[in-house]
Structures are given as structure tokens and as C-alpha cells.
Amino acid sequence: MALVIAIDDTEEIRKLMTFVLSKDGHKVMEAKDGMVGLALVKLHRPDLVVSDVQMPGMNGFDLVQALRQDPNIAATPVILLTSLSDRADMRQGMISGADDYITKPFTPKELSDAAAAALAKRGIRDERQKKIVTELLLDQKKRLTGLYERRLSRELQQRWPINGDGSEQDERFDSAIALFADIVGYAALAEKLSADELSEVVKRFYGGAGDTLYLFGARHLHFVGEGVLALFAVDNDTQSVGHGQRAVRAALGLHDTACALSRFLQQRYAGRDLPEFRVTVGLHAGPVTLAKLRDPITGASAQTLPVGETVGLAIRLQQQADSLGWVVLATQDALEDVADTVTTRATASIEVAGRSRNVQVHEVTAIKAR
Structure with a gap:
């Protein structure tokens, strides 16, 4: 009890x-x-x-x-x-x-x-308590090691000469998780709704998606067309919840948000024969840079843009999720630290444009109890 x-x-x-x-x-x-x-x-x-x-x-x-x-x-x-x-x-x-x-x-x-x-x-009141404490200590050690490495990296960057306009202000992550989610069948939905009605749908999706991603500690958000790109990094981790698990929970939460929005549309526009509102999500882990972009005329800071192969691959993977019939698609790198805490239903080896080798991916369906 x-x-x-x-x-x-x-x-x-x-x-x-x-x-x-x-x-x-x-x-x-x-x-x-x-x-x-x-x-x-x-x-x-x-x-x-x-x-x-x-x-x-x-x-x-x-x-x-x-x-x-x-x-x-x-x-x-x-x-x-x-x-x-x-x-x-x-x-x-x-x-x-x-x-x-x-x-x-x-x-x-x-x-x-x-x-x-x-x-x-x-794992309350059982023989696994010692193991759990050990895991927490290892997680803490990993977090502290990551903090040290980032501080060392920043110090080295300050000593090295920097070329370009403002790149010294960029934030670099040796390993972060990029999440990209986009609306499936947006064109079909646009055919059924007026511009004002479609605007309301997109605003509701953006609002719900933003809330879900921030709730699970997204380090940065960036909207791309009708989709949303989020970055999860170790600097928001706690002893009990790491950025890998937060990214997976956020991805599953976006699916819940889409389901809720789909129910809303069916009620609001009953009889309009609207397609189901769905999103698919791609997850990949690796180096990411938050590039600080400046207005070319005024020189003022314009926006922050996540860049790198990690981001590009997350976006390209999301585009293939629907053809596989999956909602959340994740690479092995994205699941490296959370493999024992998530439920996967299928695996696949897919070809991605621009890469010489296929990418191994997993269909993530849930967070499982341990």
C-alpha cells in the first residue's frame, strides 16, 4: 500500500x-x-x-x-x-x-x-530500492559530467578565434534530442475548411503543441510551416526524469493533443466529413547548435534557429512515419538512454535522402512502468 x-x-x-x-x-x-x-x-x-x-x-x-x-x-x-x-x-x-x-x-x-x-x-518498499538509488547516482554523475563538459567547451570556445558575425553567441549541444511533429493530411483538411476556420485549427494545434512541449521541458521551440521543432537537452534534467524520457513523453503527448483536436473538429463541424486530424513525430539525438541569427539590415537579433544533421534527420524521419503507419518514430540514438522505459511495437530500416546508409528506427507507443 x-x-x-x-x-x-x-x-x-x-x-x-x-x-x-x-x-x-x-x-x-x-x-x-x-x-x-x-x-x-x-x-x-x-x-x-x-x-x-x-x-x-x-x-x-x-x-x-x-x-x-x-x-x-x-x-x-x-x-x-x-x-x-x-x-x-x-x-x-x-x-x-x-x-x-x-x-x-x-x-x-x-x-x-x-x-x-x-x-x-x-519501486517503493522492495528489494529493488538499492538498485534504484544506484541508478539515480549514476544519472546524477552523468548529468554532472555533462555540465562539466559543457562548461569546458564554452571556455575553449571563448579562447579560440571566432570567424563570422555573432557565431560566438551560438549555443552548442554535444548531444540533444530533436523532435519534429507535423500535421498529416493538411492539404485535405484545408480543402474542407475556410481560411478563418483553418486558421483557428492551426492556432489550436500550435497552442496545444507548445503547451505540451514546454510542459515536458523543451529547451527551444521553432515552428516550421505547419509543424513544430523542439529541442530537449540535458540542462533541464532532474534526478528522476532525463531529457530522453521527456522527449518521448512530449511526442506521445502531441499525439494526445491531436486526438483531442480531432474530436473537437468532429463536434464543431459535424456533417462536414472532415478528415481525421493527425500528427506524426520524428525523434533523433545528436549534436545540435542553436544559431543566433541577426537582421541583415539593423543588425539586431532576429531569431534562434536549431541547425545540424540531427535536426535535418528528425524532420526527414517524421515525413516517413505516416507511410509506415506509425505516430512516433525514433532512432536508436534517441532511445539510447530510455530503451528500458519505453514500449516499442515495430522496427524498420529506412532509406533517407542524403544518407549513404539506411537508418534503423523504432515505433514508440508508450512509456512503460518499471
């Missing part, structure tokens, strides 16, 4: 969480806001925290940050209850270190499955 603290300022939702989690055999303590919830966490050291985001006083993001800053409770798994329509508030604290999220309104099964996965991952 696990101890779970359920935090929400709405009594009905707290009661629903308590009912679902108690039915699963867990002991549940309730808190009506973030401050009360934080006090309970410090006092009782629960196995899991499930918290709403939008609460008076200390919101869910503030709560997660407070937990992560206290070494006694920093490893506590946290599931956030979010509403993707509350973008203005969510953008204040997307990169908070939460382990998972559920969008409101949620079903009892969604909460039950998310709690089971979080608890299984932590």
Missing part, C-alpha cells in the same frame, strides 16, 4: 482522486491547496503526490519546485493535473520537474494508470 497526497482546491476533485486511489489499495491524504500539501509532504514523506496546477496561493508548479529544492523529499514522484487551455499560467512554470501529467477532465482509469506507473517506477 502506497501513501498518496492528493492536492486540489476543488473538493469534488479531491474526493474523486481519493475514491480512485483508495480503490486501488492506496492510503490517501487530502490537501486543499499547495501550502497545506507541501506541509503534508514534508511531514509524512508520501510515495506519490497528485496535484492540480491552478490553485490559489502556491500553485502546482510552485509546489513541484519547492519539493525538488528540499533534498529530503526531492525524489518524490509528482503527477500534475493540468488544463491545456490555461496557457498563460502554464507558461510561467512549464519546466517544473514533474514526473507526469494528466489533462482535465480526466477519467478514473487515466488517474489509476498514471499513479501505478509512477509508483512502479519508484
